[in-house]
Amino acid sequence: MSDFLKNHFELLGLAPRFEINNAELDQSYRKIQAEVHPDKFVAGTSTERMQSMQWATQANEAYRTLKNPTARARYLLHLQGVDTEEENNTAMPAEFLMLQMEWREKTEEASHDKDIGALDAMLKEMLSKSAELQADLQTALDQEQAWQTAAEIVRKLSFIDKIRYDVEHEITKLED
Amino acid sequence: MSTAPHQHRLAVGIDLGTTNSLVATVRSGLSTVLLDDQGRALLPSVVHYLEAGKVEVGYSAQLQQSQDSQNTIASAKRFLGRGLKDIGDTSHMPYRFVEAPGMVQVETRAGIKSPVEISAEILKTLKSRAEQALGGQLTGAVITVPAYFDDAQRQATKDAARLAGLNVLRLLNEPTAAAVAYGLDNASEGIYIIYDLGGGTFDVSILRLSKGVFEVLSTNGDSALGGDDFDRRIFCWILEQSGMQLLSPADTRLLLTKAREAKEWLTEHASANITALLSNGELIDLNLSQEVFHALSQQLISRTLTPLRKALRDAQLDISDVKGIVMVGGATRMPQIQQAVAEFFGQAPLTNLDPDKVVALGAAIQANVLAGNRSDDDLLLLDVIPLSLGLETMGGLVEKVIPRNSTLPLARAQDFTTFKDGQTAMSIHVLQGERELVTDCRSLGRFELRGIPPMAAGAARIRVTFQVDADGLLSVSAREQTSGVEANIVVKPSYGLSEEDIIGMLRSSFNSAAADKEARALQEARVDAARLLEAIEAALAKDGDALLNAEEKQIIESEAYKLRMLMGAEDSTAIHQAVEALNHATETFAARRMDASVKQALAGQTLNTLEI
Known part of the structure; x- marks a missing residue:
């Protein structure tokens, strides 16, 4: 019954596009939290406190989803009724599969050598590949409405996010 | 928007520290630490249990540490929400520990005491100090906790x-409180590091400050590293x-004091x-140079740099992004620490506020805002959950449901299914921590979802929902969602105190009528009702005509x-029912007010007004 059940873009007052203005996103989010955060309702009624918690929770979820490019693309596709099938569709172009294997091998080698510098360099390489894919996503989603192409790019990005997480985890372990 | 113009409410910020505790309040717009009757700001976090049920807290208790060490508990904060095995090496501690489910306890001449009860003695002392200084009953308090405290430790603090x-108006992370104290004084914008080396814990937090909003980007730390460890190095x-x-316990205390x-x-x-x-009559006479001390503490200092690196990586930031470093905790007065931090960041840290007081000062500012005393209401803290939350899956592994550093409050749901035909119950084990194995994480509680309708394996859809509130406290609910059959439960983690526990403890400590359950319930119901009426009158006066029909x-x-x-x-029950009815009657009104305030906040937002 309340506005917090709107979709994430509506909630934050943004057009449902992949390309977003990050400053605008940040500012809308903060403006909403400034109104709905539980801190504003410490002296409020229990009804107000419950609604404030629901609103603030929803605003955090919307912001988290739209802030992250992979999650934002996945969400846009979801609004189009397109499932990105990251769990069960593992078909990838051969070239990307090669890249995956190369990264895995390099990670293992660098972890084995305890070479934090090499792992850091790999993170940078992955970030730059991600940036490339995000540019492709923008074309597919905002200009061509090519949903299936976009879904495949999301699967690639999601893979890179995963291996990046593993590399970061490796670095943390080495530092301990 | 939810509070009416009213008299100034008495609200305080409390820094419940491992070594020392403080209480502060905002008076005439300025945050000030409240002093005891001898003009001292710090209250040593030491509780001494005497004969005949007497308790002393603070300096007088500290004096008894050597003579009566088994009955004089210091650093109880280290034991809050911890089991014996979490505490680690207890061989140098003179206490008689008693293992108890969820949290270790200490045997004293006044009986077995939980760290919650010991900490409550410290808080009571600060409360009466504040009420004396301010001349009235407190509306509420903001209490600070290390950012790295897990759910058990936060719950224990609140208890x-x-x-x-x-x-309790809010549990506030200590580094955030420090930033509040600095941020408002300096009107700073940008990325700030809070380096907090307290008596017993080390915390690092990365905050982004902008236009009155404090966002915690990441936190990290070491809950078993603090200023006390530097004393221990000198002691060794x-x-x-x-x-x-x-050494005898008394000699150990003596030498630890000398080391400090x-x-x-x-x-x-x-x-x-x-x-x-x-x-035994032996005389110790030694000379320790700064150089030797620096060498002794080198390894401890480098242990603080690892969490710094991790926090930077979590926030995806470089050292060059950091605008300033705030130093918190008495231990940061050590020149070798300031030097190491300056070298690490390539800039000198901020030290213009007293590192012992800065947390309490910030907590008082936040308490003042939460109590509704500030008219310009422009301070907003967006805090994060410090440790990941997850569930046990097959093979003793933890599946993360909420990653650390997610902004509070938050909710996340995960679906599970049954793995046997006709299975009617499912066990759910909730864990907190970053490691992959169940045995390496903190167990927050197990609960059983019963009454699942019998169906084929894999057909049930069980949705487990984690809700974490603005204090960082967790509740979990589970529900089976197929065929309209629902089972729904909410768990409080097992180490939390129930209302009965609290009353039991109040009875044993006061043995007075004030602890009577009905009297307490009636008083609480009236306070609740008065607060509700005040809030609703204010809301009606402001928005009643605009948002409601006659x-x-x-x-x-x-x-x-x-x-x-x-x-x-x-009749507390009747009051309670009327409160419920009134609350229910205002649901639509509250929702419309919330929608209207958000609409208004976002209205008129165009691209050219969005430059930051």
């Missing part, structure tokens, strides 16, 4: 406050130098003399009238 009779050095091994004094002396002097007469407004007013008529009655 201690309740036991002390404090209304003394033993080494004098060739001693086993030497550490503090070395902050401003090149060398320190350490002299002590032990119980009939809607009349319904709310009539429920409010019914509640007001019951206020004098001696």
Whole structure:
């Protein structure tokens, strides 16, 4: 019954596009939290406190989803009724599969050598590949409405996010 | 928007520290630490249990540490929400520990005491100090906790406050509190690091400050590293130098005190003399130079740099992004620490506020905002959950449901299914921590979802929902969602105190009628009702005509009238029911007000007004 059940873009007052203005996103989010955060309702009624918690929770979820490019693309596709099938569709172009294997091998080698510098360099390489894919996503989603192409790019990005997480985890372990 | 113009509410910020505790409040717009009757700001976090049920707290208790060490508990914060195995090496502690489910306890001459009860004694002392200084009852308190505290430790802190009779407005992370104290004074914008080396814990937080909003980007730390460890290094050095091994508890305390004094002396002097007469008549007479002390503490200092690196990586930031470093905790007075931090970041840290007081000062500012005393209401803290939350899956592994550093409050759901035909129950084990194995994470509780309708394996859809509130406290619910059959439960983690526990403890400590369940319930119901009526009157006065039609407004007013008529009655149940009814009657109104305020906040937002 309340506005917090709107979709994430509506909630934050943004057009449902992949390309977003990050400053605008940040500012809308903060403006909403400034109104709905539980801190504003410490002296409020229990009804107000419950609604404030629901609103603030929803605003955090919307912001988290739209802030992250992979999650934002996945969400846009979801609004189009397109499932990105990251769990069960593992078909990838051969070239990307090669890249995956190369990264895995390099990670293992660098972890084995305890070479934090090499792992850091790999993170940078992955970030730059991600940036490339995000540019492709923008074309597919905002200009061509090519949903299936976009879904495949999301699967690639999601893979890179995963291996990046593993590399970061490796670095943390080495530092301990 | 939810509070009416009113008299100034008495609200305080409390820094419940491992070594020392403080209470502060905002007076005439300025945050100030409240002093005891002898003009001292710090209250040593030491509780001494005497004969005949007497308790002393603070400096007088500290004096008893050597003489009556088994009944004089220091650093109880280290035990809050911890089991014996979490505490680690207890061989140098003079206490008689008792293992208990969820949290370790300590045997004293006043009986077995939980760290919650011990901490409550400290909070009670600060509460009465504040009420004396301010001349009235407190509306509420903001209590600070290390950012790295897990759910068990936060819950235990909140329980201690309740036991002390404090209304907790919010649990606030210590580094965030420090930033609040600095941020408002300096009107700073940008990325700030909070380096907090307290008596017993080390915390690092990365915050982004902009236009009155404090966002915690990441936190990290070491809950078993603090200023006390530097004392221990000197203590071990003394033993080494004098060739001693086993000491009586009293001698241990004495030498630890001497070690602490030497550490503090070395902050401003090149060398320190350490002299002590032990119980066997042996005389210790040593000289410790700053150089030797720096060498002794080198490894401890480098242990603080690892969490710094991790926090930077979590926030995806480089050292060059950092605008300033705030130093918190008395231990940061040590020149070798300031130097190491300056070298790491390539800039000198901020030290213009007293590192012992800065957390309490910030907590008081936040308490003042939460109590509704600030008219310009422009301070907003967006805090994060410090440790990941997850569930046990097959093979003793943890599946993460909420990653650490997610912004509070938050909710996340995960679906599970049954793996046997006709399975009607499912066990759910909730864990907190970053490691992959169940045994390496903190167990927050297990619960059983029963009453699942029998169906084929894999057909049930069980949705487990984690909700974490603005204090960082968790509740979990589970529900089976197929065929309209629902089972739904909410768990409080097992280490939390129930209302019965609290009353039991109040009875045993006061043995007075004030702890009577009905009297307490009645008093709470009346406070609740008064607060509700005040809030609703203010809301109606402000938005009633704009957002409600005459009939809607009349319904709310009539429920409010019914509640007001019951206020004098001696019936907590009736008051409670009227409160519920009034709350229910205002649901639509509250929702419309929330929608309207968000619409208004986002209205007129165009691209050219969005430059930051």
